[in-house]
Amino acid sequence: MSVKPFDQLLDQLDLAEHVKHFSQFLSREKPLYIEGDQERHFRYIQALDRLEFKAAPKVVPFSAIKGHLKKRGVLNFEQIFELIKVIRYFRTLKNREFEGIIGQWMMKIEIPEKFGEVEKYFDEEGRFNESLDESLQILGSRIKALKDEIAASMRRLLFTSKLSSYLVDTQVHYVNDEECLLVRGGFNHVLKGAVIGRTGGGFFYVAPDSLLKSKEKIRSINQEREAKFYAYAKQFSEALMELQPFIGFIDKEFDRFDHYQARVHFARSGSYAIMHAQKDDVIRLNGFEHPALHNPKPVDVDFSRSVLMITGVNAGGKTMLLKSILSAALMAKYLLPMKINKHQSHIGSFRRIEAVIDDPQNVSNDISTFAGRMLQFSQLFQHRSALIGVDEIELGTDSDEAAALFKVILDDLISRGQKIVVTTHHKRLASLMADRDDVELMAAVYDEEHRLPTYEFLQGIIGKSYAFETALRYGISQGIVDRAVSVYGTQHEKLNLLIERGSQLERDLKRKNALLDDKLESVLQKELELKEAKEQVVSDLQATQNSLEHRYAIAIAEAKKAAKAGDVAEIHRKMNEANKKLPKQPPEQKQPLAYKVGQNIKYRKQRGTIVSLKAKEAMIEVEGMRLRVKHSDLKPSGNPPKLKPKVQISNSVEKRSGLKLDLHGLRAEEAEEKMDKFLSDALMQGWDEVLIYHGIGTGKLSFAVKRFLTAHPSVRGFDDAPQNMGGFGAKVVYL
Numbered sequence: 001m002s003v004k005p006f007d008q009l010l011d012q013l014d015l016a017e018h019v020k021h022f023s024q025f026l027s028r029e030k031p032l033y034i035e036g037d038q039e040r041h042f043r044y045i046q047a048l049d050r051l052e053f054k055a056a057p058k059v060v061p062f063s064a065i066k067g068h069l070k071k072r073g074v075l076n077f078e079q080i081f082e083l084i085k086v087i088r089y090f091r092t093l094k095n096r097e098f099e100g101i102i103g104q105w106m107m108k109i110e111i112p113e114k115f116g117e118v119e120k121y122f123d124e125e126g127r128f129n130e131s132l133d134e135s136l137q138i139l140g141s142r143i144k145a146l147k148d149e150i151a152a153s154m155r156r157l158l159f160t161s162k163l164s165s166y167l168v169d170t171q172v173h174y175v176n177d178e179e180c181l182l183v184r185g186g187f188n189h190v191l192k193g194a195v196i197g198r199t200g201g202g203f204f205y206v207a208p209d210s211l212l213k214s215k216e217k218i219r220s221i222n223q224e225r226e227a228k229f230y231a232y233a234k235q236f237s238e239a240l241m242e243l244q245p246f247i248g249f250i251d252k253e254f255d256r257f258d259h260y261q262a263r264v265h266f267a268r269s270g271s272y273a274i275m276h277a278q279k280d281d282v283i284r285l286n287g288f289e290h291p292a293l294h295n296p297k298p299v300d301v302d303f304s305r306s307v308l309m310i311t312g313v314n315a316g317g318k319t320m321l322l323k324s325i326l327s328a329a330l331m332a333k334y335l336l337p338m339k340i341n342k343h344q345s346h347i348g349s350f351r352r353i354e355a356v357i358d359d360p361q362n363v364s365n366d367i368s369t370f371a372g373r374m375l376q377f378s379q380l381f382q383h384r385s386a387l388i389g390v391d392e393i394e395l396g397t398d399s400d401e402a403a404a405l406f407k408v409i410l411d412d413l414i415s416r417g418q419k420i421v422v423t424t425h426h427k428r429l430a431s432l433m434a435d436r437d438d439v440e441l442m443a444a445v446y447d448e449e450h451r452l453p454t455y456e457f458l459q460g461i462i463g464k465s466y467a468f469e470t471a472l473r474y475g476i477s478q479g480i481v482d483r484a485v486s487v488y489g490t491q492h493e494k495l496n497l498l499i500e501r502g503s504q505l506e507r508d509l510k511r512k513n514a515l516l517d518d519k520l521e522s523v524l525q526k527e528l529e530l531k532e533a534k535e536q537v538v539s540d541l542q543a544t545q546n547s548l549e550h551r552y553a554i555a556i557a558e559a560k561k562a563a564k565a566g567d568v569a570e571i572h573r574k575m576n577e578a579n580k581k582l583p584k585q586p587p588e589q590k591q592p593l594a595y596k597v598g599q600n601i602k603y604r605k606q607r608g609t610i611v612s613l614k615a616k617e618a619m620i621e622v623e624g625m626r627l628r629v630k631h632s633d634l635k636p637s638g639n640p641p642k643l644k645p646k647v648q649i650s651n652s653v654e655k656r657s658g659l660k661l662d663l664h665g666l667r668a669e670e671a672e673e674k675m676d677k678f679l680s681d682a683l684m685q686g687w688d689e690v691l692i693y694h695g696i697g698t699g700k701l702s703f704a705v706k707r708f709l710t711a712h713p714s715v716r717g718f719d720d721a722p723q724n725m726g727g728f729g730a731k732v733v734y735l
Contacts (some may be wrong), residue, residue, distance in 0.1 A: 006032075012355040013327045014292035025262040027056040027254070032334045034259045038349075041260070041335060042276035047101050049264045049274075056261050057085045062251040069244055074237045077229070083240070083247065084119050087111055109253060112246055119237045127227065138224050146214045146221075154179055168203050170618065173416040178215075180205045263337060272337030275328075277349035279421050281385070283325060287341035291323045299324045302459065303421070305440045306414045310423045310457070311430050312444030318423040319357070319391050321442075322456060324352055325421050328390045350419070352386040377409055377723065381416065381601050388413070395534045396431065403428035414438060426544040451730060489557055602637040603629060611636075627680045660691045668704035675708055683714055683735060691721060693730045702728075710731060711716075 010016040018489050019032065034041050068075055089348050094106045123131050130136040153437045154172050157163060158181070166180040175197045182203050183191065197205035240247065267274055284302040291294045297317075301308075303325060312316045331338045332347040356376050380388060394402035406429055413420060415434075424430065433439045445456045595601070595618060608622035619628050661678045663671045675692065682690050710716045714735055721730035 009330070009353065009355060010158035011332065012357050013323050014290065015327055015330065017338070018291035018559075022262065022266045025266045027061055027262070030061075030258070032336070034256070034335065038276055038333075038335065042274070045104075045260050045263055045274055045335065046100060048260050049095075049267070050100075051098055051102060053096065053261070055265050056254070056258050057089055059085050059254075062247065064249070066247060067446045069237065069241050069247070072241060074230070074234050075240065076233060077122075078126070080118065080233070080240070081237055082120055084122055084126075085609075086250060087115060087119065088682060090250065090254070101623070109250070109685050112243055114239060115243060115246075118239055121232065121236075133228070136228055137607060139221050139228075143218055143221050143225075146218050150214050150411055153214075154181070157208060157210075160190075164188070166190060168719070178207050179211065180207045221515055236666050263335060267337035270339075270386045271338065271339050273342040274335060274337050275332045275340065275342050275345065275347055277329070277332045277347055281348040281350065281351055281387075282346055283329060283348055283419075284344075284346040285325065285328055285340065286344035287339075288319060288324055288328050288345070290327060291327060291338065293320070297456065300317070301325065301457065303419075303440065306419055306438040307410060307433065307436070308421045308440045308442060309430050309433055310421070310442045310444070311427065312457075317457075318444055321444075322389045322391055322421050323355075323357075324422050326355055326387060327676070328351055348419075350385060350387040352381065352383050353385055354383070354388045356380075356388065356390040380413060380418070384417050387419050391423050393422050393424050401434055407432045409689060416671070456626070456678075464485070503654065546712065593631070593636065595634065597637075599699055600637045602635040607637050625684070627682075628676055659687050660693065662693045663701060663705065664693060664695050665699065668700065671701060671704055672708050676712075677707070679714060679733070679735065681714060688735050690733050691725060691730055692733055692735065693726055695729045705731060 007016070010019055018074050023029070023032075056212065058081075062082070065075060065083065067073075068079070074590055090106070090109055091111060094109065094111075096106075097103060098106060121132060123129055130140055155226050158167065158170050158172075163183075166183045166187040168184060170184070170379060173180050173182055178196055180193075180196055182190075182199070183206055184203060185647055187204065187206060190209060191206060192210075193206040193208040195204050199205075236661055252513055263274055266272065271447070285299050285301050285302075285303075287298040287300065299321060299705075301324075308325070310321055312318065328338065328345075329350060330336075330353050333349065333353070356373070393406050410420060410422070410433065422429075430441060434441060440459060442457050442459045595610055595613060597613060598612050601608055601610055601618075601620060603622055606622045608620045608627075609627060610618050611621050612619040617628055617630055619626055619629075619636060620634070624677065659682055663674060666674065671694070678690070678692075692705060692709075694701045696702070707717075707733065709715050716734040717733045718726055718733045721732050725732075
């Protein structure tokens with residue numbers, strides 16, 4: 001069989017419309033096959049699919065451009081701009097600074113600086129930038145002035161009283177880019193001009209002679225402009241001649257990128273997947289949908305063996321299954337997007353794909369259907385590593401004889417390494433081939449209850465053709481079908497019943513297997529979820545333990561630092577920092593105790609009596625001293641405070657200094673509570689001079705500190721601290 005044109009194969013597989021739609025995404029027309037390593041091309045397509053980018057601009061092939069430059073010809077502006085469009089597109093891609101292999105590819109494309117001297121003369125639409133040439137600007141201004149003059153002259157003519165009766169309308173018309181007036185016959189008495197057109201109503205389009213001089217000047221200026229444009233085109237062409245190697249290189253790179261980007265954008269437009277052919281001959285399709293069908297049933301088929309023989313009901317989708325297998329292989333070979341579950345599918349690689357589908361009968365060559373089939377098969381023996389699809393293999397001859405003949409033909413083709421998909425209505429050939437381990441049987445499923453094909457398939461069985469049922473479905477009377485059944489005979493019908501019973505058992509087994517698979521999948525999923533949950537709990541527990549150990553280590557280290565510090569204030573500060581780093585324990589939910597005046601209480605290690613009460617604070621008397629404390633710092637005490645005898649003693653407590661309080665970041669109310677407790681503790685420990693840090697900031701905290709110290713009964717006075725101890729941001733308090 002002679003090599004079939006690619007377009008003919010597309011028509012046979014009903015892929016022509018799909019390929020036509022894809023071709024619209026290409027920047028310029030080219031063969032669909034990408035020359036080179038398909039694995040490499042597929043990697044670049046995958047990498048590009050992960051990026052966001054604009055489609056390539058539509059451009060013409062560079063063959064004519066390269067031919068002109070090679071012969072030292074002059075390119076026109078349109079041809080030059082085609083080069084510029086490609087260069088600008090690649091420059092845009094380079095500026096995106098993509099990562100991975102696409103970014104590496106773009107970085108290898110170095111655009112010569114000399115090209116910029118040509119590119120700057122063209123705007124984004126390809127118009128020549130006349131602002132870069134003063135003489136062209138002057139010529140353009142002169143043309144504009146002349147056109148304004150012509151427009152003014154036409155307006156004056158439109159409102160001329162002598163001409164008004166001959167005017168059909170008061171508009172300026174353009175015929176072949178010539179300004180003209182639409183007038184009635186007899187206009188030549190009042191208007192001199194050339195008739196450049198007529199209407200069906202007998203009116204005339206007339207170009208007034210009064211405008212001829214201005215138009216002639218415009219033509220002359222345009223000729224001068226064209227001469228300058230040609231000079232620029234010649235200058236640009238000479239510059240581009242030196243860049244011919246780069247132009248040849250960028251042409252190939254753009255073609256390659258165009259192949260990739262078209263496939264990516266086409267796949268996105270239809271939610272298609274892109275698969276590449278693997279280095280074997282296995283075909284497993286999952287969820288494949290032929291693009292020629294509307295709302296198709298997805299195809300699931302395992303074609304791992306040498307021959308797939310499809311039998312079963314008429315009009316049950318056997319031919320479309322054959323076309324689907326060949327179409328998927330063809331689209332994977334050409335890296336064309338398709339509807340398929342790519343994660344569950346596998347498509348091998350084939351040098352040739354042959355479709356023996358159409359009736360080969362040819363009246364002009366006096367060739368019969370069977371003879372044509374024999375001619376087609378005789379050519380198949382010339383090929384190796386081919387994927388072949390044969391529809392209705394016994395077409396045109398006796399089925400029993402054909403079964404024997406095609407059994408031997410298929411055996412020979414298998415020995416030559418061919419992979420073959422066959423459809424047949426006859427069970428004789430299928431039964432002859434069924435004993436081979438490299439032959440896979442598949443049957444189209446028929447719905448007995450509704451007497452309709454399901455367009456589904458079962459592997460491993462031979463299907464009944466359901467010829468009588470199909471005849472009834474398409475209008476043949478019941479009486480004719482009954483007589484045909486009688487002629488067909490009881491033995492043949494029993495054979496069909498056995499075949500159908502085997503098919504039914506296969507379907508039941510498949511359904512039960514599917515249920516078991518679902519249950520097993522559910523159990524495995526639950527087991528996996530439990531395992532993941534356990535691992536997560538263990539991980540969280542370990543992370544929490546590590547965090548606590550780390551935080552305790554920090555707290556202990558801070559406490560050790562505090563112990564080594566000799567200064568009492570430094571000890572307090574370090575201990576406070578250590579306490580902050582310790583894990584916060586949730587506060588115990590305690591019922592607040594009710595206190596009353598005169599009640600005996602315990603404050604720290606000392607016993608006292610409540611003198612007065614407020615909502616959250618109490619004034620207590622401890623060893624002759626009165627202190628204001630929070631309720632939370634008190635505990636009930638059953639024992640009365642020990643009364644010390646009143647004796648006259650002199651205070652011999654050594655005066656000390658250096659105790660400090662830091663109020664940075666506190667609100668005024670918080671600062672007052674801190675200072676009250678701080679001064680009470682200082683008085684009890686015998687301090688007569690302390691230091692309070694409040695900072696400068698907005699001045700609110702400083703004002704609150706001054707107000708509190710002024711009102712406190714135990715404060716003798718206070719001053720701003722020396723500069724080395726805080727200056728205006730601290731107060732030295734005298735007790």
